[in-house]
Amino acid sequence: MIITKQITIETGGNGDMRDITSEVAEQVSKASVNSGTVTVFVAGSTAGVTTIEYEPGLQADFAAMWERLVPRNLTYQHNERWGDGNGYAHIRASLLGPSLAVPFRARKLLLGTWQQIVVTDFDNRHRRREVILQIMGE
Amino acid sequence: MIITKQITIETGGNGDMRDITSEVAEQVSKASVNSGTVTVFVAGSTAGVTTIEYEPGLQADFAAMWERLVPRNLTYQHNERWGDGNGYAHIRASLLGPSLAVPFRARKLLLGTWQQIVVTDFDNRHRRREVILQIMGE
C-alpha cells in the first residue's frame, strides 16, 4: 500500500527552518496503513531535510554551523558562472541531503520525544517548496 | 510484507560509535522476506546513523572531524537557554542524520566488504538508545 502526498510550504529562504512533523504525523494517522515508513523528500537543489529538536537555540546554532562550514560569502564557481549568488545554498543542500525515511507503527511516527522533522531552505530568496510524503506499509 | 524490530543499545555518549551490522543482518536473515530494504532509524536528537569501515583508526578520525567542524566548546544558544551542555551533540546529529536505507537480496545486505552500519551517540552522557529496524520487501 502506497500513498503519495505533497505539502507546499512558503519559505523565506536564507536558512528558514520549518517543522513539518505535525503534517507528516497527520498524513500517517489518516492513511489506512498500520506500520511502515514515510519517505520525506524535498524537491529542489537548495533545500534539505533532517531531524532536530526544534527550538530557537538550536535553530540559531544550526545556522551558525552552516555559516562556519559553507560560508555565504566565499567565492563559488556556481556564482561566477550563473550570477545567482546562491552557490553556498546548493552546497549546503547537497551535504545535508534531500530525503529522510521515518518508520511508524500503529500509525504513529517512531520519533524521539524531542525529535522533529524539519525542512531547511538555504536559498537566498523566498521560495515555494514541494515536499513529498510517501507512505509505504501495510 | 513489513517487519518492525527494535534494538536497544547502551552507549557511553561522547561520540561512542557502535557497529550494529550483525544485528541488522540477523534480523534480515530471520525475516521471511527475500529482497527489500531495511530502514535503520535512531530515535532521539543527539545520535545519528551512517556506514563506515569500522576500525579504530577511522573511529578516531571520525571523532576528530566532528571536533573540527562542530566543536564541543563553542558557544551554543541551546546551551545558553537550556543549560544541558550538549548543543554540539544536537548539531552533529542533525548534520549526520538519523536514518539509513540499506537494500538486501536473497536475505543478504548489499553492503560493501568493508562497510559497516554504525550508530554514533554524540550526547554528553550515557544513553539508552532505541534503534528501529524496519524490513520491507517480498
Added chain:
Amino acid sequence: MIITKQITIETGGNGDMRDITSEVAEQVSKASVNSGTVTVFVAGSTAGVTTIEYEPGLQADFAAMWERLVPRNLTYQHNERWGDGNGYAHIRASLLGPSLAVPFRARKLLLGTWQQIVVTDFDNRHRRREVILQIMGE
C-alpha cells in the same frame, strides 16, 4: 512489488562525481510499478550519494567544500595503521552517506528541475562501483 537493479560505474576516484539520474529514471520507467520509492545505495565505504544541480561550477564548489572540511593531507589514524592514504575519503563518505530515497509517481521521479542524483567517489584511485537501485511500489 520490488525490483532490484545494479549499475556499475567506473570512476577516477579523487572526488569524481557522476550523474546517474538518467539511469535511475530509465529503470523506474521500465519497471511495472506506478508509484513508489527508489532507494539508491552505493556499496563501499569511500563513496557517497546525494542530489545536486549537476554543472561544472557546483562540481568544483562541492570538491572545494570537502577539501576545506575534510582535507586530504591531515594526519589520519586510518592512514597510520593501514598505509593506504585514503582516510579522508572514508570520512567524507561517512559524512555524506551511502543512500538516498527518491519517490516517484506515474513512473516519473519527483525531483526538482535542477536536481540530479549523483554518486561521488572520494577514494584516491580508480574504482569500479556497484550502485544498487531498489524500486519498491505498486
